[in-house]
Amino acid sequence: MSENASAPIADLSKAPLPTQAMLRKRRSIPIQITRFAVFNARIMRMVLKGHSGH
Amino acid sequence: MADVVVLGAGVAGHTAALHLKRMLPKGHTVTVVSPNSQWNWIPSNIWVGVGKMSKADVVFPLAPVYAKKRIDFRQAKAVAIHPRGDADDPRGAVDIVHTSPERDGQQERIRYDFLINATGPQLKFAMTEGLGPHGGHTVSVCTADHAIAAAEALRGVIAELKVGERRTLIVGMGHGTCTCEGAAFEYVFNVDHELREAGVRDRARLIYLTNERELGDFGVGGMTFADMGFETSSELWTGSLFREREVEAILGAHVFKVEPGVVHYETLDGEKHSLAFDFAMLLPPFGGVPLSAYAPDGADITSELFAPSGFMKVDADYTPKPFAEWKASDWPKTYLAQGYDNIWAVGIAFAPPHQISQPHKSANGTVIAPSPPRTGMPSGVMGKTAALSIVDRIKKGPNAAPHEASMAHMGAACVASAGSNLRTGSAAAMTMMPVVPDFERYPTGRDLKDTRGELGLAGHWVKLMLHYLFIHKAKGRLGWQFIPE
Numbered sequence: 001m002s003e004n005a006s007a008p009i010a011d012l013s014k015a016p017l018p019t020q021a022m023l024r025k026r027r028s029i030p031i032q033i034t035r036f037a038v039f040n041a042r043i044m045r046m047v048l049k050g051h052s053g054h
Numbered sequence: 055m056a057d058v059v060v061l062g063a064g065v066a067g068h069t070a071a072l073h074l075k076r077m078l079p080k081g082h083t084v085t086v087v088s089p090n091s092q093w094n095w096i097p098s099n100i101w102v103g104v105g106k107m108s109k110a111d112v113v114f115p116l117a118p119v120y121a122k123k124r125i126d127f128r129q130a131k132a133v134a135i136h137p138r139g140d141a142d143d144p145r146g147a148v149d150i151v152h153t154s155p156e157r158d159g160q161q162e163r164i165r166y167d168f169l170i171n172a173t174g175p176q177l178k179f180a181m182t183e184g185l186g187p188h189g190g191h192t193v194s195v196c197t198a199d200h201a202i203a204a205a206e207a208l209r210g211v212i213a214e215l216k217v218g219e220r221r222t223l224i225v226g227m228g229h230g231t232c233t234c235e236g237a238a239f240e241y242v243f244n245v246d247h248e249l250r251e252a253g254v255r256d257r258a259r260l261i262y263l264t265n266e267r268e269l270g271d272f273g274v275g276g277m278t279f280a281d282m283g284f285e286t287s288s289e290l291w292t293g294s295l296f297r298e299r300e301v302e303a304i305l306g307a308h309v310f311k312v313e314p315g316v317v318h319y320e321t322l323d324g325e326k327h328s329l330a331f332d333f334a335m336l337l338p339p340f341g342g343v344p345l346s347a348y349a350p351d352g353a354d355i356t357s358e359l360f361a362p363s364g365f366m367k368v369d370a371d372y373t374p375k376p377f378a379e380w381k382a383s384d385w386p387k388t389y390l391a392q393g394y395d396n397i398w399a400v401g402i403a404f405a406p407p408h409q410i411s412q413p414h415k416s417a418n419g420t421v422i423a424p425s426p427p428r429t430g431m432p433s434g435v436m437g438k439t440a441a442l443s444i445v446d447r448i449k450k451g452p453n454a455a456p457h458e459a460s461m462a463h464m465g466a467a468c469v470a471s472a473g474s475n476l477r478t479g480s481a482a483a484m485t486m487m488p489v490v491p492d493f494e495r496y497p498t499g500r501d502l503k504d505t506r507g508e509l510g511l512a513g514h515w516v517k518l519m520l521h522y523l524f525i526h527k528a529k530g531r532l533g534w535q536f537i538p539e
Binding site for chain 2: 006007008009010015017025026029031032036039040042043045046047049
């Protein structure tokens, strides 16, 4: 299929690219285990604060 | 003894039914009416749509669960409500039409003392010519069967890419008023992940076509995060992911027509464009499931109960006013239907008072405005809240105060998969508190302590965990009630 040259593609050239260190962190098992625990704790805090159906 | 009827067996309705049966004393009945025989954990349809999960992984039959829980189940669609009864009986009633193979087409009128409308969305593919898998030219992941077809189409494109062809894949929203941008976001990055795993990403052009004016809007007006001592936005954070993964984005778009291999859309500047594609997954706009309402004398009172969109009017402030005057307090708290203290509408079935994301019109006057999401966590909470109100009314009397769960007080987690793999997968894991921003309480609309976003493998693990937890909960297995909505 040919591309439509007039497609108004958003300019993302100023969006920050992650560094190699950040990309490694995002896949590092020990770091991600910690992030997994932190995110679950955050969900539970939110549930306790605002999900009680009061 | 009271009869409770729940219309719909999605996240909101199914949650409500399970809690009602758990909390109500013996003798009271709970009846669920759903046209579908199976329960579907819809968030995982994304993975079915890229071939990472099968249909059996995301659905299970409802009848055995309801039999075990002693919940009456009618596989049927509701077509009319008689909120003040009919000529024979002043109790409320619902007209249903059976959809099971054994009773297909049979009509029945069932009486209720309390009614929960959790009918979910009507998938309105027909609002865009040529949209959707039923006679249209695009695929969808809205149902497990749609997702299977999407996975097959994607496999075909990947096979063509593997022999050296170049292909254009579009993922996004099939109309200017769509909601669930998060689902399209997930799907585009899962497709990206699959293309990379297949070693063909360099030959594929992947485009995210959305009605959001900015990336990271997600139909909730975006989010502000606190990060490293600065306030940053979901737009910046999302844009970073698009740039990193080389996914192109077309923003503020209203798709008005799809032809074989070509999508036609209008942008906010009023310009109309056409884009050729080889694969397109475009979500449909949602409407309310069509239900009529009748007075005891047979007069049509549908407009009394329902907004023109088909969603049920509840305890929200529907006064038309400019965007700048919208308030968090406009949003419903109890989900009681206007004028009735025994009917609730929860999940997608209730009519939102206004958009959360600022609506826009194109230069031609076309409305391009993401509709407010009210799926997932908020749906489950609303279902439970309605159940708690009914239980109190039954146990404590008709004057028991209804429970409240405003989306302007409630938080939600959104875990958007960006690739499924236990070691190389990824997800954008976000929490927001509250879902509906409250600029009177918070300068950024939301509590910065609980509004967070992070990318990484842990997000994938969370999404996978939620898949198993919520299916366990929906099956009513041991300890299900301790799993939060």
